Structures are given as structure tokens and as C-alpha cells.
Amino acid sequence: METLASLGDGFAIALTWQNLLLAFLGCFLGTVMGALPGLGPSNGVAILIPLAFTLGLGATPSLILLTSVYYGAMYGGRISSILLNIPGDEPAMMTCLDGHPMAKKGMAGEALSLSGIASFVGAFFATWGLILLAPQLVKIALLFGPAEYFALFALAFMTLGGVSSTNQAKSAFAAALGLGLATIGVDTQTGVPRFTFGEVHLYDGLDFLVAIVGLFALSEVFIFLEHRHGGSETEGRKLEIGRLYPPLSMIKSCIPTMLRTSFLGFLAGVLPGAGASLGSFISYSMEKRLVDKEGTFGTGDPRGVAAPEAGNNAAAGGALVPMLALGVPGSGTTAVLLAVLLALNITPGPLLFTQNPDVVWGLIAALFIANFMLLAMNIPMVGLFTRVLMIPSRVLMPIVAMVSFVGIYGISGSSFDLLVMIGFGVMGWALRKLDVPLVPIILGTLLGNAMENNLRRAITIDNGNWWTLVDSPLAIGLWTIALIGFVLPLIVGRRVKARMHKRRDEEGAISD
């Protein structure tokens, strides 16, 4: 009951004209970014961070805008998967497997609207899961001491490589690079500056937002500059949509699939680090094992479209649970959102629910609203988004560059930050050429300090005894999950990964 009352308050906050408009804007831009190949949810949110700050939005409106972008991008990713067989973002990769065959059979419209409905179902149940689970997690948050937090951060890194990266070694390299970058600045445990070279701007460490915008948004511009496409990659391709609404029987046959995969996807999202790609991946493979009696999966089976879409949207909601309740992001995009929260002077974690209930519940209410908006946008208006796929990059990229520079300068008023951003942009470009995933870098930079500090706190509290790290049942449980999450993909993942990567294009370095 208490939860429902809080949710009611949340709707009161979210249902203002400004917030509705922001949710609408976020949903629209998010879907567009999701649909454009290469731009995933992480980039989408990263590109719009400067916009939120430039508009001078408060904490709740900024979050509403950015989480709408997040949900929107999760929806949008399916569009290019189905129509072009190019995943709009990595979580949508599994949607290609059955979505594109459906489109080839002339059922593109049905595939699009069915996947829209599946996305809605996944996100809808995940938002309820968030409402029910997050406050419970807050209650047990007091079980998390420094040792448990360290185990949780380790879990985030160990499951990260998992399915979504080209190879574990590159993921590990990226994470190590991020952790290394995090050591720049004054060490809070001793007050000693590290790697600052006497440069006072570096004393606070690297600004996450600057790093994120540089790595994701600016590197996108550099990639474009390198390729110098005249128009969009899709120019000249014919996009046939066909009928827009799927027959009721098709929806009905997919309902059990959607419900099962929503649950699975949500769980995958809640695990720190794993995120939406894992959600869509296990959803698809489980459904294939469970219902694919005739071997129709992979040839345009509607259930093969519904499963990954419900799964990845549910994972998006699930990933918000640990982010809000413990301050540990469940995926790459939530890591970006965490950086935004920190920049707004809001510390996610157990205290968030008592100190900023307006932010939490306003955000959750906005997720519901955004989800309905997205459903409305994605079925009747899907034609509009397919046309967006035709926007030439030469129009899009200058906008991205402009927003990045103006926005970052607007946040800090420091030209030093602009140089750092350009540095990160170049680094992001180089790493993408090497097919090194970027999300572990951001996670490393963002969580590195917290991880290191919690390790040192735990050891100091126990007077230098390292066994304190595995001293509680909770810590042991977290380490176990971490080890399983690390080892399992190495054994069973190889086979399926091979298939996923067949469809990988050069933009694969962006993952969620």
C-alpha cells in the first residue's frame, strides 16, 4: 500500500506539462537513436546529457528525459534489426535472427508491431518489478558493508565480458583501462594526488560525463569523418513495411513467450554488469529450447521476434534496480545514468529512497508514462522512424558534435574539459577500430574509485585481514555468482557467440 501511495506521488510529479513533454521528447529521440545503426542506448543517453544540462533541468526532469531516451532506444533498436538486418544496438542483435526473415517474407509491418508489443510487455513488467524489488533491496542494503560492496563491484566486472563482447580479453583490457583512468586524481583514502602531474584540473579525477560524451558521442563523429559517407548507409535500399497490425492469433501465440522472457530478462538486468544484451540473448535461447518444436526459429517465427524484444526491454528496467537501490549500475547505460545522478548531486543508494523520494518515484512514474507513449509511437508511427533511418550522417553528425561541445562547456565552463573530451573521443575512435568494447571503460572509470575505496575500507576496518572479503554469507554468495558469470560464458558461450557475431558489423564495439 505504501508503495502504491508513493507511486501516486510519483505520478503527481511526472504529470506536469514540462515532464510529459520531456518524456515525449526523450521517447522520440531515444527511438530514433536506437533505430540508427551504431547509436545504442549508451550513446543516446550520452549525447543527450549535455542537452539536459544546457536546458538547466532539475534532477527529476533530467532523469525523466534521459530514462525515456533509454527506454526509447531499447524500443528503437529493433527497427533496423528487422528492416535492414543491422542491429540498431547490440541488445537488438538477437532480433535480427527472426525479425529480418519475417521482413523478407513481406511481414515487416507485423514483425515491427509485434516486437513493439513485446517491448511494451517486457518494459511494463520490468517497471513493476523495479517498484517491488528496489525498496526490498534497500531494506537489505544495510547488509552491504565495504567487503560486500567490493564483491558486488567485482561481480559487475566479471559478468560484463560474458556474452556481449567480442572476446573476454578485450573486455578485460577495457575494464583495466577504465580502472586505471579512475586512479587519476586525489586518492580519498590518503589525500595524496596520483597521476595529476601537478595539474590542478586533474585533482578531482576525470569527469565521468566528459569521458562518456567523448568516448561515445565524439568518437561517433570521428568514425563518420573517417568514412565520409555521402549519405546514409541505407540509401537506395527499399524499405517495404506491409500491413501494420499483426493478426490477433499471432499476438496470442506469443503471450506465454513474452511473459516468460520478461521475467528472465528482468533477472538478467538486475545482475550488475550483465545488462540488456544478456537479457535478450538468454531469452531467445531459452525460448528456442522451450517452444521451438518444429525448428521454425531463425526462419521468421514471430515468437523468435517477441522473445528477445521482451527480454531486452525487461532487462532495461531490471538494470535500474541495483542502480537506484545500491548505486551499482546493472548495465552500461545505467552506468551513464549513474554518472548523471552524481553530477546532479544525488547519490544513488539506500538513502536515495528516503532522501529524494520525489526523484525515485517521479522517475518510476515517468517510466510507465514513457512506456505507453512508446507503444503509441512505435506501432502507428513506425513508418516515421523507418524514414529516420534515411537521414544522412552528414546532417546528423555535426549536430552531435555541436551538442557535445556546447553541452560539456556549459556544465563546467572549463576549456580543459573540452580538451579531455577530445582526448577521450580520439581514444574511443582508436579503441573502436580495435574492436575493444567501450562500456567496460566507462564502468571502470565510474566504479574504479568506489571499488578501490571499498576494498581498502574493508581491509582497514579488519586491521589488514584480507579474509574479511569472504567473511559474510552475502559476500560469499556474490563471489559465487561472479565466478559463475565469468566462467560460464567461456564454456557455453562460444558456440552461440559465433552465431551472434556472424551478424556483427563494425559498430559492434558499442554494447549495453
Next chain:
Amino acid sequence: MSFTAIRGLIAAGLVGVVAVAANAQDYSFENPECIAPANPGGGWDFTCRQVGKSLQDLGLIDQTMQVVNLAGGGGGVAFAEVVNKRGDDNDLIVAASSATATRLAQGAYPGNTMDQVRWLASIGADYGVIAVASDSEIDTLPQLLDQIKSDPTTISIAGGSAVGGWDHLKVLIAANTYGIEDVRSVKYIAFDGGGEAVTQLLAGSVQAFTGDISEAKGFVDSGDIKVIAVLSPERLGGEFSDFPTAREQGIDAIGANWRGFYAPGGMSDDAYDAWVAKIADLYASDEWKAVMDANGLAPLDLQGAEFQQFVAESVAKIQDISREIGIIK
């Protein structure tokens, strides 16, 4: 312009700073500006915005005071900017606090010292508290310090600032006053902000908490923690009057996180005196008392030369103790 100056004169006269005001009438501000050396939302930002707003509400300045956020280096970026580029700007003031003094004392602003700027005035202080969980067996500060004395490994103290930061130093000052010789044996665990430190106190990971009274207040109200000492000269007023001071428990330790301003080192005496007079007027007003009450600020009434000396003394004291714990050589 002259109207403002006359009004300033009258107001200043009322609070008895006539000597200062005699100079102040020679100076008026074109574009008052306040640098907050942090992102919007923090304590320094509050200092600038609230003082700017109150100065204008009270008619002490005609124009809106422009607030510029110049974050970085824990205030070091702003300090360097003021020293290097705006050393003779008469319209500029910069928000500061104990954290500024601590970093200056420890040389954390590379190449900068407190003598490079002029210290204007304080606008209040947030006194330090030492607290334990409400179910703790420890009830008084001497009990806590006795236990640290007998076995320092059993007590971990959590605070929201870095090692060597103000939350840490407060405990060391208390421990040192109590006769704990090797203050390095006191186990201090740094967390990211007071809120996180209190959470870990409640979780039982640590045994005591050091922070500011404003950070602790919410948790005292909810009955989660008990304050065993407040580091103020005498008991605070209002709802804080239940907290025993360290001094009345026989430990003469004062820890005030003051808030105030500094101005560029090359500011003219006229401008400096005018700023001092205006902030003194502000401090004396009822409006400012209401602001202090609403934000948990305790009185700390220091202006001009007095404030300059206060900062110099606290820098010297912080340097002593930092040397003792090995943060500076």
C-alpha cells in the same frame, strides 16, 4: 550609486563598524560577482547564491550578484584563477570554507598559499559532531576515546571527507586533546560524503561517525544514531541543545566547519572594506538569522582582520596536525 553607499553607511553604523564604513562610502560595485568553486548544488554554491540573494533583498547591493561555478581541484581551480588572472578585481568574492583552509594548509592547491588572497568574513559555521549508533554501548566521548586508547584496532571511525580532510582532523583534534599521543593509530575510514558514512555506521561496519551537525540531524531525529559530542564552544540553541559539548566532558576540542569568503589579493582597501561592511550588515540582519536557522548554520561572527587571523590560525593548526599524521612533511 551614492544612495547605496549612504544606506550602507547607515546600516554599517548601526552595527558599530563605523571606522570601516568611513572607507566603505568611497566604494561602490559595478558588477558584483561570486565564484562558487564547485558545481551547482553544493555548500559553496549555496554560500554564493544565498548571500547574493540576501544582499540584494536587503538592498545592500543594487544589482544581482552574478554566481559563477568554477569547479575543479577541490576549489584549487578557482583559487588559481583568482590568484593568476583576476588578482585585482574589486567586484569579485569567492566562497570558501574549512575545506579551503585545510587544502591550503596541506599544500593541496599546488603553488598557492593563503597569503595570496584577502580573507573577507565568515557567514556562519557548521559544528562537528561525533556520533555512535543508538544501540552502541558507548555513551560519552571519554568512553570512546578510552577504548581507542586501550585498543585502537577495535574502533573504526567513519567520516565523509578524505583522510586528512576536515572530518578526519576533527577526531584527531579531540583525540590529541584527550592525550592520545600517536594519533596515527586512530582508525579513520573515509567515505564519499556524510550520508554514506552514517549508513555504514547503521550497518555496523564501523563503530563511530564524525561529521557535521547538518549531516547527522536527520538520523538523530529518526533515532538511529546518538550524538556523543558536539565540537562547539558551548551548547547550541534550539533543537540541538540536547547534544553535550566535548568541552563539558572535559575535552577542550572545537571543530567548526566555517563558511565565508575570500577576495583577490590585489583588491583595493576601499573595496575590501566595503565588502567587509556589507557582509557584516548582512550577518547582523534578522533575515540572515532566519537563513542560518533554516540551514543549520551556527553563529560565527568574524570579519576583516579578525577573520584573516582566524583563518591563519586554523591553517597553522591544521598544518601541525597534518604533519603529525604524516600527510605533509
